[in-house]
Amino acid sequence: MVVGAALAAAVAGLGCRENVTAPGTCPGICPAGQIRIVDTTLTGIVVSDTSYVGYIGTREAPFLLLSNGDGLKAVTLIRFGARDTTWIPGSNDTAVGIGRVNSVRLTLTLTSRDTLAHHVWILAYRLPAFFDTSLTRAEVQPYLADSLLVDSIPVPDSLKSGLVSDTIRAGALDDIPAGDSNVVSLALVVHGDTSVTLSLASSEDIGGAPRLYWDVHARAPRDTLAHTFSIGPQFDSFVYQPSAINTATALLAGGLPSARAIIRLRLPPEAIDSVGLVRATLILTAISPALGLPNEHFRLSARGIIRDFGPKSIIFTDTAAGGTAPVVTGDSGEIHIEIGRLLRVWGTTSGDSLPRALMLMSASEGGGMGAVRVARRAAADPTTRPRLRLTYVRPYEFGVP
Amino acid sequence: MRRRVLVSGALLAALVVPSVAAADSVFGIRGLGLLGRPLSGRAAATGGAFHLFDAASIGNPSALAQWLGPAGWGVGAASSRRFSNGPTSATLGSTRFPLFGFAVPVGQRMVVGVSVSDYLDRTWSVSTTRDSTLRDSTVTLTDVANSTGGVTDLQLGAAYRINPSFMVGFGIHALAGSTQLSVERGFSDPRFIDYKDVATTAFSGVGVSLGAQGRVSDHLAVAGAVRLNGRLTAKADDGATARIAMPVEFSGGVMFAPVRGVGFAATVGFRTWARSAGDLVAAGQERSRSVWNVAIGSEIDVFNFLGQRVPVRLGYRWRQLPFPVAGSGLSEHAFSGGLGLGLAGGRATLDVGVDVGSRTAGIATEKFTSGFVGVIVRP
Numbered sequence: 001m002v003v004g005a006a007l008a009a010a011v012a013g014l015g016c017r018e019n020v021t022a023p024g025t026c027p028g029i030c031p032a033g034q035i036r037i038v039d040t041t042l043t044g045i046v047v048s049d050t051s052y053v054g055y056i057g058t059r060e061a062p063f064l065l066l067s068n069g070d071g072l073k074a075v076t077l078i079r080f081g082a083r084d085t086t087w088i089p090g091s092n093d094t095a096v097g098i099g100r101v102n103s104v105r106l107t108l109t110l111t112s113r114d115t116l117a118h119h120v121w122i123l124a125y126r127l128p129a130f131f132d133t134s135l136t137r138a139e140v141q142p143y144l145a146d147s148l149l150v151d152s153i154p155v156p157d158s159l160k161s162g163l164v165s166d167t168i169r170a171g172a173l174d175d176i177p178a179g180d181s182n183v184v185s186l187a188l189v190v191h192g193d194t195s196v197t198l199s200l201a202s203s204e205d206i207g208g209a210p211r212l213y214w215d216v217h218a219r220a221p222r223d224t225l226a227h228t229f230s231i232g233p234q235f236d237s238f239v240y241q242p243s244a245i246n247t248a249t250a251l252l253a254g255g256l257p258s259a260r261a262i263i264r265l266r267l268p269p270e271a272i273d274s275v276g277l278v279r280a281t282l283i284l285t286a287i288s289p290a291l292g293l294p295n296e297h298f299r300l301s302a303r304g305i306i307r308d309f310g311p312k313s314i315i316f317t318d319t320a321a322g323g324t325a326p327v328v329t330g331d332s333g334e335i336h337i338e339i340g341r342l343l344r345v346w347g348t349t350s351g352d353s354l355p356r357a358l359m360l361m362s363a364s365e366g367g368g369m370g371a372v373r374v375a376r377r378a379a380a381d382p383t384t385r386p387r388l389r390l391t392y393v394r395p396y397e398f399g400v401p
Numbered sequence: 402m403r404r405r406v407l408v409s410g411a412l413l414a415a416l417v418v419p420s421v422a423a424a425d426s427v428f429g430i431r432g433l434g435l436l437g438r439p440l441s442g443r444a445a446a447t448g449g450a451f452h453l454f455d456a457a458s459i460g461n462p463s464a465l466a467q468w469l470g471p472a473g474w475g476v477g478a479a480s481s482r483r484f485s486n487g488p489t490s491a492t493l494g495s496t497r498f499p500l501f502g503f504a505v506p507v508g509q510r511m512v513v514g515v516s517v518s519d520y521l522d523r524t525w526s527v528s529t530t531r532d533s534t535l536r537d538s539t540v541t542l543t544d545v546a547n548s549t550g551g552v553t554d555l556q557l558g559a560a561y562r563i564n565p566s567f568m569v570g571f572g573i574h575a576l577a578g579s580t581q582l583s584v585e586r587g588f589s590d591p592r593f594i595d596y597k598d599v600a601t602t603a604f605s606g607v608g609v610s611l612g613a614q615g616r617v618s619d620h621l622a623v624a625g626a627v628r629l630n631g632r633l634t635a636k637a638d639d640g641a642t643a644r645i646a647m648p649v650e651f652s653g654g655v656m657f658a659p660v661r662g663v664g665f666a667a668t669v670g671f672r673t674w675a676r677s678a679g680d681l682v683a684a685g686q687e688r689s690r691s692v693w694n695v696a697i698g699s700e701i702d703v704f705n706f707l708g709q710r711v712p713v714r715l716g717y718r719w720r721q722l723p724f725p726v727a728g729s730g731l732s733e734h735a736f737s738g739g740l741g742l743g744l745a746g747g748r749a750t751l752d753v754g755v756d757v758g759s760r761t762a763g764i765a766t767e768k769f770t771s772g773f774v775g776v777i778v779r780p
Contacts, residue, residue: 398598401686
């Protein structure tokens with residue numbers, strides 16, 4: 001019995017590993033059929049294309065832009081919240097009013113900057129407290145006068161990112177005119193020994209929004225009491241030039257206000273295949289260098305559409321239902337986006353009802369200035385029109401038996 | 402009543418077994434697959450030499466007549482294989498169940514039985530890797546072809562004892578089963594999406610077998626069987642169909658028992674697989690050939706254990722396989738051994754054995770060690 005049990009155990013041990021895959025050699029030890037790959041480029045696949053602008057505005061961006069470059073000039077606009085005129089020093093105390101302002105401090109959080117620019121200054125100008133938030137950059141210019149200069153804030157060359165704090169020169173913001181309801185608004189511009197672009201954290205960012213701190217003393221007879229008012233922005237945004245792009249001549253995607261372009265396709269059966277399609281590359285041709293901040297890296301995304309409602313189309317939230325391509329400001333030429341997985345989804349039974357359309361947009365929409373302008377389907381130069389490069393496997397001949 | 406329940410349960414178990422397969426081999430990639438060896442644990446331990454005289458094996462329907470009461474049996478086989486193909490090699494392993502059966506006497510002289518066994522094994526998997534130029538860059542392609550399944554032989558047999566020394570048998574066979582073949586291609590460049598396609602082929606066919614065995618003298622017995630098969634129909638899920646002529650199978654054996662507890666046997670078989678050649682060529686396969694198989698073995702009661710005599714079995718076998726691989730004929734040989742143990746007061750038998758051998762086709766070689774565990778229950 002013991003011998004039998006031992007033998008049975010040994011037999012069982014032989015098969016405890018289930019592995020039947022052997023190294024093959026073709027054509028000897030190899031299936032009779034062959035996987036045959038075809039590579040082709042489809043043109044004339046776009047039946048309609050349109051760009052739409054304004055999905056995310058500059059006021060919703062997580063950054064504030066300042067630039068004095070030749071190609072990009074940007075001014076940040078901030079309206080701080082109303083500062084209180086009294087405070088309560090203790091829990092069992094009564095309110096006391098502001099007697100005098102000792103100092104006013106402005107803090108900004110630098111998120112990125114040109115590292116090549118030196119002697120950078122941020123100039124703060126006083127804006128009307130309740131300025132029109134739809135101001136254009138041109139309309140801001142009159143307020144960038146020396147008479148309205150509040151202060152010049154140095155940005156150390158060694159600072160790549162982080163807090164910039166400046167005590168405003170005495171008297172510049174000590175008094176808030178009665179008609180301004182204790183509200184202060186500022187316009188920020190940047191200067192340096194060369195063109196310079198930098199960005200600051202906005203109130204849309206998790207932390208680091210611009211703040212004003214008023215260090216004050218109470219009125220007599222309680223003028224020994226001190227207090228600091230900390231006020232964040234009620235509104236912050238930026239205006240810049242150039243900001244208008246003609247979407248009639250090109251497809252625009254990315255930037256701020258953010259733009260998207262919808263591309264509707266008509267594809268042959270081999271392109272919409274849940275099995276045989278192994279790679280599909282959407283090839284777009286930029287008609288001008290990519291826009292954005294100097295050396296800005298961003299990704300252009302081609303996202304599948306669930307329901308085609310034009311500019312308000314519902315797109316896949318899963319980024320796998322589409323593809324992205326890296327772009328750097330100034331890039332030109334072709335942009336290749338892999339969309340094979342989306343086309344495979346279209347080839348499934350559940351994908352039958354999906355529109356054969358995709359949305360071009362920045363992968364981090366609203367998170368940067370990066371934008372591309374690509375040729376439309378009716379571009380004068382046919383070689384620049386959108387096209388699709390397909391790699392697929394011909395139907396496999398399994399054979400019988 | 403209890404016995405009837407047990408019998409019914411065993412019969413049901415035999416019929417609902419989802420797949421029956423012998424130990425796999427990559428050599429099953431060609432033709433119709435690797436020929437099954439539906440042997441009991443006892444017969445397997447003798448290289449198959451005793452299978453025409455063995456009631457729990459499938460080769461000879463007349464052997465069913467040896468059952469004197471209801472019986473059910475099954476075999477499990479586990480194998481470890483070392484496959485070498487030129488500079489590449491791999492260690493493989495699998496566990497399969499090549500045989501289940503049940504028999505019950507009907508009257509004093511007749512026994513009917515049903516069995517489910519492996520006839521053609523088509524479970525294999527091969528992987529190849531190579532570099533290719535795709536879109537002007539070099540990409541490493543990894544192809545995996547994977548086949549699972551095979552053709553199962555369902556036999557309804559009946560045997561009759563004409564007298565204590567001579568038995569005849571008849572079997573009706575249904576061939577059934579399917580294989581699922583998948584092909585996959587993986588790419589080293591993640592911009593390419595892996596490719597996979599799957600197809601299923603179903604098989605059907607019928608056959609009949611006749612067998613006889615008789616004792617020529619007190620020490621000598623002979624047995625023979627012939628099996629006639631109709632065409633095997635293979636139908637793919639896309640509707641493509643092929644009909645393949647199946648072989649006539651002849652086998653004969655002799656058993657010599659000079660004294661009680663000592664037996665020697667030899668078996669030879671011939672299968673006319675050349676009949677399939679035309680149909681296989683028409684289906685894009687290589688020509689098959691008719692094949693021989695030979696086995697010799699012994700079974701000797703060497704020692705007593707717990708009051709029972711324990712037979713020790715040894716054997717050697719050689720066989721040709723009908724479907725060439727890489728243009729080379731395929732053959733297989735193995736040494737085997739094992740022993741049998743009586744259990745439950747004679748109501749059950751545990752047979753264990755091991756089979757060590759190799760298959761060769763050209764430069765491709767597969768060395769295997771297979772273990773068998775056979776259980777026979779006589780409720």
